[in-house]
Amino acid sequence: MAFQQGLSGLNASSRNLDVIGHNIANANTVGMKASRAEFGEIYASSINSAGGINAGIGVQVSTVSQLFTQGNITVTGNDLDVAINGNGFFELTMPDGSMSYSRAGMFKLNRDGEIVTNMGGQLMGYPTDVAGVRQGFESVPLTLPTGGPIPAKQTTTASVEFNVDARAPIAAAAVPPTPLGTYATSFNAYDPQGIEIPVGLVFQKTANNTWDVYTSVNGSDPATSTPFSISFLADGTLDPATVVPQLQLASPNDPAQTFMIDLDFADATQFGADFAINNLTQDGYRPGELTSLGISEAGVITAKYSNGQSQAAGQIALVNFRNVQGLSPMSGGNWSQTFASGEPVRGAPGEGKLGYLRPGALEDSNVDLTAELVNMMTAQRAYQANAQTIKTQDQILSTLLNMR
Known part of the structure; x- marks a missing residue:
């Protein structure tokens, strides 16, 4: 029938x-x-x-x-919106401890600094050092340092790239003598507590291809310091035999607390051009509060702080499955692993067959x-x-x- x-x-x-x-x-x-x-x-x-x-x-x-x-990608401009362009899923640890997987990159920060979804799932990723180099291959919940400022870092090295004028007369032979301080620069170093220490460098020509360097710390008179000499070769580059001594600094908070820093003059030159400081960097900084976040296409999360520092805070992990049709759909835009889907294959965005991330954007429904x-x-x-x-x-x- x-x-x-x-x-x-x-x-x-x-x-x-x-x-x-x-x-x-x-x-x-x-x-x-x-x-x-x-x-x-x-x-x-x-x-x-x-x-x-x-x-x-x-x-x-x-x-x-x-x-x-692949669904269309819409730019939102939100720091924590992330779209996957290609294969892969975000890995999430749900509030009940189970694992789920999603393509919806609408992430938020909770009060503990964890990156979570609207359903409370914690985004998983890899720990990194401050430069963004991955430090392991086991995924962990990503947490940002929102609870307080990052600690200060003491200055250990100051690199100064400069050019002294080869046409300048020998200071003592000039009429009138060249005043000390004609060729000078300064920078701020930091003690272990992040307190600024003003440092001055003064250059004075004492002979052909030879200059004395005077230092000033915390506003002291450079003329009272013991100078050291730097020499240049005939081609204007720094003589490799030149020894630049360490500089002793004292904390303004406690003058008895002293420490040494290295001065790097490796890129110094003496050419027939005006005195100029081409680059000056030092590796210390004061404490800083988190001000903004950025995510790269490779999934590295960069935290930017009020002291001008940018530090990596982890890398988003992606997973893929041998049989994505075997995944079981769940509420909230998530999928769960099944026997048919196989085990998740983890990796960083862009590795193997995994897609890249598009920060500040979301993947639309297909x-x-x-x-x-x-x-x-x-x-x-x-x-x-x-x-x-x-x-x-x-x-x-x-x-x-x-x-x-």
């Missing part, structure tokens, strides 16, 4: 409409992947039946598969509304056609029953 075929068709069409309706409802859901109902025919089994003569008994929904195609509306009309007609087969079968039965 055709009732079975029609009923199975109604059930399959209804399930198809459910899937289409779910797609349309989530057309604006970030990271959502459209689903598709896939059908298979049903045949009755008979031991002695010959092939090709069995009438089918209907249809069934074999599976509802998801389409893991639902094609136009196609879904057409699919909905097709499913509606299929539902009506199956209902018509039941109606026709009912009319046939009615005719048989009314026979005299």
Whole structure:
């Protein structure tokens, strides 16, 4: 009887409409992947039946598969919005301790400095040093140092790249003598507590290709310091035999607390050009509060502080699966691992087949509304056609029953 075929068709069409309706409802859901109902025919089994003569008994929904195609990427400008451009999923530790995976990169900071989703899942990543070099291969929940300022760092090295004028006369032979301080520069060093220590460097020519360097610390008179000499070769570069001694500094908070710093003059030159400081850097800094965040395409999270420092605070990890169709969809735009999906394969963005990250952007749903509306009309007609087969079968039965 055709009732079975029609009923199975109604059930399959209804399930198809459910899937289409779910797609349309989530057309604006970030990271959502459209689903598709896939059908298979049903045949009755008979031991002695010959092939090709069995009438089918209907249809069934074999599976509802998801389409893991790339969605459009929309720029938002939000520091913690991240889109995956390519393969991969964000790895999340949910509040109950279970692991889930997502393409929705709408992250937030909670009060503990953890990067979390709207469902409370903690974003997983790799620890790094302050330069962004990965320090391990086991993913851990990413946490940013929002609880207080980063500590100060004592200055250990100051690098000064400068040019002294080869045309300058010897200071003592000039008429009048060249005043001490004609060629000078300064910078701020930092003690272990991050207190600034003004340091001055004064250059005075004492002979051809030879200069004395006087130092000033905490505003002292450079003339009272013991100078050291630097020499230059005929081509204007610093003589490799020149020894630049360490400089002793004292903390303004406690003058008895002294420490030594290295002065690096390796790039110093003496050319026939005006005196100039081309570059001056030192490696110390005062404490700083977190002011902003940045995420690179490789997933390295950089924290920027009020003292001008930028330090890496971790690297976002991505995972992929051998069979993404085997993942089980969950609420909140997440998927969970199953036996069919296989074990997650972890890596950093851009490694192997994993995609890169697009910071300040989100991946839109890959639902094609136009196609879904057409699919909905097709499913509606299929539902009506199956209902018509039941109606026709009912009319046939009615005719048989009314026979005299």
